[in-house]
Amino acid sequence: MQVDSNAATSDPEVPKQDMQLLRDLLLGKDYQSLLELRRQLNTPELHSEKVAAVVSEAIDLRARRDESLSDVLTPTIENALSRSIEKDPQRLADALYPVMGPAIRKSIHEVLAQTFETFNQLLEQSLSPRFLGWRFDAWRTGRSYSEVVLLNTLEFQVEQVFLIHSKTGLLLRHAEAPHAIVKDPDMVSGMLTAIQDFIADSFAVQDGSSLNKLRLGELTVLIDQGPYAVLAAVVRGNPPGDLAELLNETQEKIHQQMGNTLLNYQGDSEPFVRVHPLLEACLISQRQQREKRKPWLAYSVLAALLGLSAVWGYHYYQSKQEALRLAEQQQLMEQQRQAEQLRQQELMKQAEQQQRQAWQKTIDQMTAEPGVVVTGSERNEAGYRVWGLLDPLARHPETFVKPPLLQTGFEGEQAKPARLNFEFQSYISAEPEMVLRHAKQVLEPPGSVRLDMQQGVFKVSGSAEQSWRDKLDRYWMSIPGVNKLDDRQLQVVDPVQGKINNLVAKIQNTRHLFEHANADIDEQSPDFKRLAETINELVKLAASTNKNVQVTISGNSDESGTSQANEKLVSARSENARNLLLKLGVPGAVLLVGESMAPALNERSVRYTVKLY
Amino acid sequence: MIQKKICMLGSFSVGKTSLVKRYVSSLFDEKYHTTIGVKIDKKQVSVEGQELTLMLWDIAGEDAFFTIRPAHLRGMAGAVIVIDGTRESSFDVALSLYQMLTGLPDGQVPVCFALNKADLTDQWIIDDEKMQVLEKTGCEIVETSALENRGVDEVFQSLAGQILCMKQAV
Numbered sequence: 001m002q003v004d005s006n007a008a009t010s011d012p013e014v015p016k017q018d019m020q021l022l023r024d025l026l027l028g029k030d031y032q033s034l035l036e037l038r039r040q041l042n043t044p045e046l047h048s049e050k051v052a053a054v055v056s057e058a059i060d061l062r063a064r065r066d067e068s069l070s071d072v073l074t075p076t077i078e079n080a081l082s083r084s085i086e087k088d089p090q091r092l093a094d095a096l097y098p099v100m101g102p103a104i105r106k107s108i109h110e111v112l113a114q115t116f117e118t119f120n121q122l123l124e125q126s127l128s129p130r131f132l133g134w135r136f137d138a139w140r141t142g143r144s145y146s147e148v149v150l151l152n153t154l155e156f157q158v159e160q161v162f163l164i165h166s167k168t169g170l171l172l173r174h175a176e177a178p179h180a181i182v183k184d185p186d187m188v189s190g191m192l193t194a195i196q197d198f199i200a201d202s203f204a205v206q207d208g209s210s211l212n213k214l215r216l217g218e219l220t221v222l223i224d225q226g227p228y229a230v231l232a233a234v235v236r237g238n239p240p241g242d243l244a245e246l247l248n249e250t251q252e253k254i255h256q257q258m259g260n261t262l263l264n265y266q267g268d269s270e271p272f273v274r275v276h277p278l279l280e281a282c283l284i285s286q287r288q289q290r291e292k293r294k295p296w297l298a299y300s301v302l303a304a305l306l307g308l309s310a311v312w313g314y315h316y317y318q319s320k321q322e323a324l325r326l327a328e329q330q331q332l333m334e335q336q337r338q339a340e341q342l343r344q345q346e347l348m349k350q351a352e353q354q355q356r357q358a359w360q361k362t363i364d365q366m367t368a369e370p371g372v373v374v375t376g377s378e379r380n381e382a383g384y385r386v387w388g389l390l391d392p393l394a395r396h397p398e399t400f401v402k403p404p405l406l407q408t409g410f411e412g413e414q415a416k417p418a419r420l421n422f423e424f425q426s427y428i429s430a431e432p433e434m435v436l437r438h439a440k441q442v443l444e445p446p447g448s449v450r451l452d453m454q455q456g457v458f459k460v461s462g463s464a465e466q467s468w469r470d471k472l473d474r475y476w477m478s479i480p481g482v483n484k485l486d487d488r489q490l491q492v493v494d495p496v497q498g499k500i501n502n503l504v505a506k507i508q509n510t511r512h513l514f515e516h517a518n519a520d521i522d523e524q525s526p527d528f529k530r531l532a533e534t535i536n537e538l539v540k541l542a543a544s545t546n547k548n549v550q551v552t553i554s555g556n557s558d559e560s561g562t563s564q565a566n567e568k569l570v571s572a573r574s575e576n577a578r579n580l581l582l583k584l585g586v587p588g589a590v591l592l593v594g595e596s597m598a599p600a601l602n603e604r605s606v607r608y609t610v611k612l613y
Numbered sequence: 614m615i616q617k618k619i620c621m622l623g624s625f626s627v628g629k630t631s632l633v634k635r636y637v638s639s640l641f642d643e644k645y646h647t648t649i650g651v652k653i654d655k656k657q658v659s660v661e662g663q664e665l666t667l668m669l670w671d672i673a674g675e676d677a678f679f680t681i682r683p684a685h686l687r688g689m690a691g692a693v694i695v696i697d698g699t700r701e702s703s704f705d706v707a708l709s710l711y712q713m714l715t716g717l718p719d720g721q722v723p724v725c726f727a728l729n730k731a732d733l734t735d736q737w738i739i740d741d742e743k744m745q746v747l748e749k750t751g752c753e754i755v756e757t758s759a760l761e762n763r764g765v766d767e768v769f770q771s772l773a774g775q776i777l778c779m780k781q782a783v
Contacts, residue, residue, distance in 0.1 A: 168689070170617075190653035
């Protein structure tokens with residue numbers, strides 16, 4: 001049955017209700033549904049509502065099926081992001097903040113690790129024979145060193161990707177990696193196709209089978225055969241298994257996007273610019289997974305540096321210590337030197353003091369000497385200059401002064417006797433002793449006369465001949481220092497008696513000295529000879545006056561030793577003297593060995609006492 | 614840039630290779646001829662201001678021992694059939710090649726006959742009869758001489774022109 005709706009609607013006579021009735025009869029409830037559906041389609045709000053209910057599921061479904069959704073949405077999302085950033089960059093920054101922080105930290109860590117790794121590699125590169133070999137290769141092949149390193153350290157690198165039209169073998173698009181060696185890709189793609197054909201023909205492979213891998217040395221050509229195009233990747237190194245899969249996926253995408261263009265390809269490759277990013281995505285590479293090992297070389301260099309600096313530090317410390325020690329030693333030496341200097345100065349001072357004292361002693365000794373007056377002295381290089389007054393009859397200091405030793409004050413230097421330079425002027429001393437000496441010089445008294453000065457009085461005692469008495473009277477006034485004469489004790493005797501007195505006095509004034517604890521007498525001594533002559537002369541003179549002479553020899557000893565020993569010594573000395581005098585011609589009757597003189601003399605001697613009877 | 618695949622066909626030693634040698638960019642060695650039977654060169658031409666890249670498939674000469682692989686002819690946009698003007702057999706081979714081309718599933722492609730070795734006129738065997746046979750095919754016929762540098766550019770220019778015309782017609 002056919003409903004002529006035009007006739008129905010054009011006829012105004014037919015009531016609307018009838019038409020409705022007729023529709024209901026014919027279409028039933030479906031008609032209402034159709035109307036509702038149309039209303040929904042025609043009303044955008046309702047349509048959007050319906051789509052909104054399923055849009056997520058639809059996107060999910062499509063995303064699972066292929067990646068076209070990403071391709072389609074990418075420009076939109078990029079635009080949206082750009083606009084958002086233009087509008088309010090802070091919002092995006094805030095949103096990204098939780099991601100960026102860890103990412104930046106990770107990046108810094110990676111960079112540091114990489115730097116250390118690079119340092120290690122650099123060390124290795126500059127040292128290992130392998131890298132030296134690579135340098136040689138670079139020089140030999142004329143490539144840059146980095147290229148050679150890249151080639152050798154790559155496990156694989158997709159160097160070129162060809163998209164070739166299957167039927168014509170013409171190149172649709174070509175992508176190449178940096179540093180890849182590329183020869184005319186147009187011709188290469190043609191030849192590749194020709195080779196494929198050659199293989200297929202030569203070995204009569206089954207339909208649909210195709211060459212999918214060529215290998216030459218380290219190069220591999222992976223070929224993915226699509227319905228209209230061939231995707232060929234030239235790989236240096238060992239291509240991983242999933243590379244073929246990647247090529248296959250890329251091929252699918254290309255066919256998906258460019259299916260029609262491929263089908264109707266007439267030699268214009270321009271439209272295939274679109275798929276270039278897909279080809280570039282295939283230019284993957286993987287560097288040799290270097291064994292994750294500790295960078296021992298870097299560590300050892302670091303350790304060596306540390307070691308060197310430690311050694312240097314140790315030496316520096318040692319040298320510092322040594323310098324300190326030397327400085328201390330020098331300081332000590334300086335102190336010692338100063339102390340030594342002080343000691344030397346002290347010694348010199350002491351020496352000087354001693355010198356002064358010794359000199360003072362010498363001066364005192366000179367001053368104590370009668371007839372010597374020291375008015376001044378000074379020190380000179382060689383010794384001393386002394387000046388003053390000297391009585392002509394006084395002993396010259398030269399004869400009794402022992403020159404003091406000149407101390408230099410330096411250790412080990414021997415002291416030398418000082419040279420004494422005397423400058424005396426003559427004077428007449430009024431000292432009693434000097435007065436007596438002058439008196440003796442003027443008067444020449446015989447031995448029996450004794451001269452003395454007591455309290456300014458010149459005393460003359462003993463016996464003398466008349467002639468000498470006259471001389472005394474005549475000259476005593478001219479004796480310097482004599483103002484008054486006492487001659488009451490002087491006896492005037494005849495000449496013989498005077499001679500006898502003189503001889504007695506001479507004998508009694510004689511004494512002979514001995515060595516300590518010794519009683520030996522030098523038999524050649526002139527003293528004994530003279531004594532013997534004097535005694536004999538006295539004996540002769542005494543005989544002329546009818547008198548006899550007796551000479552008593554008395555020995556003496558010092559107080560050392562026992563009295564017993566001394567007694568023996570005294571008698572031995574007396575005996576020896578007597579024996580010698582006997583030998584020299586003195587009559588034995590004259591000589592008598594007597595007791596020690598009283599009071600006992602403390603001297604090692606023999607003395608003589610004369611008696612006339 | 615438009616690219617087109619052109620096949621160079623002809624009997625052995627008709628001078629296909631020497632014909633193109635001086636006019637093309639070559640990457641591959643002659644030995645490919647004897648190994649895989651084809652060598653590919655490239656020739657840039659300009660027709661009425663339009664640049665065209667011709668990929669020249671120099672296919673090894675057909676003889677008793679070497680037959681052309683049909684796969685090599687697939688997708689070609691034109692062909693140059695080279696005839697050695699001093700050798701009878703090359704003429705026959707050229708004709709049979711032309712026949713083969715017309716029977717290809719891809720349909721008729723522009724063909725240009727190159728009568729090579731045109732400098733050797735004393736040995737020339739292409740007479741009027743033969744010329745008529747060739748002309749009947751409706752293809753362009755160009756006398757060429759690699760030695761005298763004659764007609765080679767014309768061959769490619771003519772072929773490129775025909776290809777472009779066909780494209781526009783399509």
